[in-house]
Amino acid sequence: MKKTLLVEGMSCGHCxxxxxxxxxALEGVESVVVDLGAKKVEVEGENLKDNLIKDAIEDAGYDVVEIK
Structure with a gap:
């Protein structure tokens, strides 16, 4: 399963x-790819839950605009 998220606020390697x-760190996540230029985060894994991914990103200080 693959999820693509549009995330605002990421601007550097630290982000x-x-x-x-x-x-x-979420259960079931196998890979995370961040594209700073496109403001996208691609998550692959099993049984991915949108709300948990969104909460993890927002707890890290960034805004999830859209989940595909």
Whole structure:
């Protein structure tokens, strides 16, 4: 299963690492790819729950605008 999220507020390598760490800690997540230029986060894994991914990113200090 793959989810793509549009995330506002990410601008640097630290932002990328913070999001990867927060989302990567969730159960079922196999990979997290952050594209700072496109403001996208792609998450792959099993049984991914939108609300948990959104909460993890927002707890790290960023705004989730859309989940696909």
């Amino acid at each position: 990328e690492m913070a999001v990867k760490k927060a989302v990567g």
